[in-house]
Amino acid sequence: MGRGVIEGRMTAADGGVTVFLIGMRINGFRHLRSWWPVFRAMPRMLRELSRDGESGMLGHRLFFGGPRLICVVQYWSSHEKLLAYASAPDREHRPAWAEFNRRARSARGRVGIWHETYVVPAGAHEEMYVDMPPFGLGAATEVVPVGRRGDTARDRLSVARGR
Template identity: 60%
Template sequence: MTARVALGRKTAAAEGDIVVFQIGLRINRLRSLSSWVPAFMSMPRMLRELSQEESSGLLGYKLLFGSLRDFYVVQYWTDKEHLLAYAHQKDKEHRPAWTAFNRRARTGRGHVGIWHETFLVPAGSYESVYVDMPPYGLAEATGVVPVSRRGETAAQRLEATDS
């Protein structure tokens, strides 16, 4: 199903501090299926689990593809505490997937790479504009409001998110 286009100029309805977490996988050896397929398949399970639990702290995410070998996810979180708590919970999908990845990585050294970056973004340090777009990125995670509610320019929107 294609998302409905929101006509006009919109901005994300996000308020306050946010956390942007990017995580990716790079297939270094395509033929080494046993090294990368399990890691590749674990991400949808984690995202489904997080999306189904309202108190997880995950606001939303966007799956992106860099190339035939590169895949990544941009995630938006309420705070770092929720993100870090999920990473360490033994009864959730992440911890067993991480343990299994490390075990496979020892035998298939260099076959698959993973990376992540975490950005703690305080209020007043982000802004957004979407013109004739379906909700995307932060707006998909938090909803949209008319750009006029936050300011017509990027500088005005940055000021508006400062409180």
């Protein structure tokens, strides 16, 4: 097996989680001033959050959707902690958001940003990792043998069982 691979069928530990997806789309590559500050802001925020064990961010993963789209999947212990970080005047997000809004007036559609937030209660998520290193929610929390939460997706989704 490869480095860090956990053999067998695993799933993430059950528990509530907030999943936050955020990204940017570069609409005009030649206009570096429009998108470069947005591109540089996210790593600073992720470093800040990763160093702060009380922030509520459990983990994150960066994805590229072709040359124009960059997406970060973040796992949070609660939506309250996510919202607290987003509005904290002494953290990286507020000044970055203010700077983006200032620049957006003159950017004229050259960079797009988006986010989606999902508050997922315990029993309302299911995941499967087979012969994988810790990944996704499993990496952000912990992986457990599938049998501990149920052998099938229906078993692991207590909402599917009507609980």
